[in-house]
Amino acid sequence: MSSAPPAALMRAHLCRRYGGPDVIELAEIPRPVPKDDEVLIRIRATTVSAGDWRVRSLAMPPGFALIARLALGLTRPRQPILGTELAGVIERVGARVTAWRVGDAVIGFPGGAMGCHAEYRAMAANGALAPKPANLDFEEAASLCFGGTTALHFLRKAAIKPGESLLVIGAAGSVGGALVQLGRHFDAVVTGVTSSAHVELVASLGATVVIDHKRQDMLAAGATYDVIADTADTIPFARAKAALNPGGRLLAIAGIMGAMVESLLPPRDGGKRVIAGPAAERAEDVLTLADLASRGVLRPVIDSRYRFEDMRAAHARVETRRKAGSVVVTVAQD
Ligand SMILES: NC(=O)c1ccc[n+]([C@@H]2O[C@H](COP(=O)([O-])OP(=O)(O)OC[C@H]3O[C@@H](n4cnc5c(N)ncnc54)[C@H](OP(=O)(O)O)[C@@H]3O)[C@@H](O)[C@H]2O)c1
Incomplete structure (x- = not known):
């Protein structure tokens, strides 16, 4: 009797309850497997944004506390992996994907679907993805969206x-x-x-x-x-x-x-x-931003850089509400 090979694992930061930066825990979980119309991205850099701070802490603008719990999860975030944006390299492509190839450097914006505080994320090949601007490093590119x-x-x-x-x-x-x-x-x-x-x-x-x-x-x-x-x-x-x-x-x-x-x-x-109201998430905006950045029209502003292992410290920095530009997190070096 043959048994299935063990699932490949990845490290991811999980938010299993609402609270301060210390609710974030580093864990090993199964690596996503791309569907036929998806690509698997090996994430090189991501950010901790005001959106991540709001979801993790449930610190919502006045009047939105209940709506937020209904939308995000009553007692804990339904999506435990935070992170709205990424820059990385395509590691696998689904059977029906023609637009991207293994090795392409990209930026991606899952936005409210999150899931970027991990070593890998699968995204729809025709989703909010764009070629990484060649003039930016991965951390700068991750901060655009x-x-x-x-x-x-x-x-x-x-x-x-x-x-x-x-x-x-x-x-x-x-x-x-x-x-x-x-x-x-x-x-x-x-x-x-x-x-x-x-x-x-x-x-x-x-x-x-x-x-x-x-x-x-x-x-x-x-x-x-x-x-x-x-x-x-x-x-x-x-x-x-x-x-x-x-x-x-x-x-x-x-x-x-x-x-x-x-x-x-x-x-x-x-x-x-x-x-x-909430900003619309449009795939074409990601292409526009990548284009503007590659032409030097849009300059990334980096507040501070953190190692993947220091995700809690990155959250704490964002929570000060005094950052200038983006708090970026290096997920992998090469
Ligand atoms: N509607 C949407 O769809 C949507 C989408 C994204 C973000 N947002 C919201 O937009 C807000 C900003 O997000 P962000 O990512 O830009 O946050 P951020 O990077 O943390 O920036 C907030 C800025 O506000 C400034 N600030 C703080 N208190 C201030 C005050 N009393 N007067 C003037 N400036 C003050 C700070 O600059 P100084 O220290 O220099 O004052 C800081 O640089 C957040 O509340 C976020 O939740 C909404």
């Missing part, structure tokens, strides 16, 4: 036009840094709001004006904007309205429930409105 796809989504929803003024609050963060760079790419005039330590960084990303929120009230100078992108949940619409031009849009990216409700209301006070 979480902030980048969110920024693309909200700028698209705002229908930002050349010459419009864009205020980015939280301009040094993963989302904010991408908003500054992509806003400039779309020919908006960008003002960034950040803390003293990150003023130079935000200016180097393309902000024409940088406001240090430690030293001045970001709205006190009386300037008005066509679009205000708030990634730090700092100004409600009632306050933002005075700083919006007619037809202005508040992008409530870290949106609390109140902002979600306001986004359902028609434009008011001269066509001003709120845009909120």
Whole structure:
């Protein structure tokens, strides 16, 4: 009688209950086997994002606690492997895959499906994958999608036009840094709001004006904007309205429930409105971001780098809410 060969194993960080960084545990689990229309990626680098922090700790914007448990798992995350984005090398391709070959270097964005805090992940060959920009290392390449796809989504929803003024609050963060760079790419005039330590960084990303929120009230100078992108949940619409031009849009990216409700209301006070809600995950956005990065239009911003074994420390860094750019984790060296 022949017995099946033992399943190949991989290391993965598991989140089996909600809590602080120490709920993350390194374990050995079966390596995924790609279906006919999937590729198996050997992950070289990933990130710990604000999304991973929110899922692990269940620290949700006000009003979302119950909805989050229903969506993510009542008592523990249904998907125990966190991690929204990756860069790696294709190790196997499914029988029906023609678009990719073994050895291709790629970036991938499973997004809310997560599963990147592991040595391997299988992804649909026609999913959110793109060739890794050759000018970036794996850690830089892994950092493009979480902030980048969110920024693309909200700028698209705002229908930002050349010459419009864009205020980015939280301009040094993963989302904010991408908003500054992509806003400039779309020919908006960008003002960034950040803390003293990150003023130079935000200016180097393309902000024409940088406001240090430690030293001045970001709205006190009386300037008005066509679009205000708030990634730090700092100004409600009632306050933002005075700083919006007619037809202005508040992008409530870290949106609390109140902002979600306001986004359902028609434009008011001269066509001003709120845009909120989860960013759409589109495979073509990953291709766009990889292309922009390969042309030097979108520059990765790395806050800090961690070893795979130090995943808890990476989570702790993200939880400070003070990172600039991405916290990246090296999963494998070669
Ligand atoms: N709607 C969606 O689909 C969606 C998608 C992705 C992310 N998000 C949310 O967007 C938010 C930002 O994500 P992220 O990845 O960019 O986070 P992040 O990288 O941690 O950046 C947050 C930034 O906010 C700034 N900040 C903190 N407190 C501030 C304050 N009081 N005033 C002004 N700036 C402040 C910090 O910069 P300084 O230290 O320089 O102030 C930090 O760089 C999170 O809440 C995340 O959950 C939503």
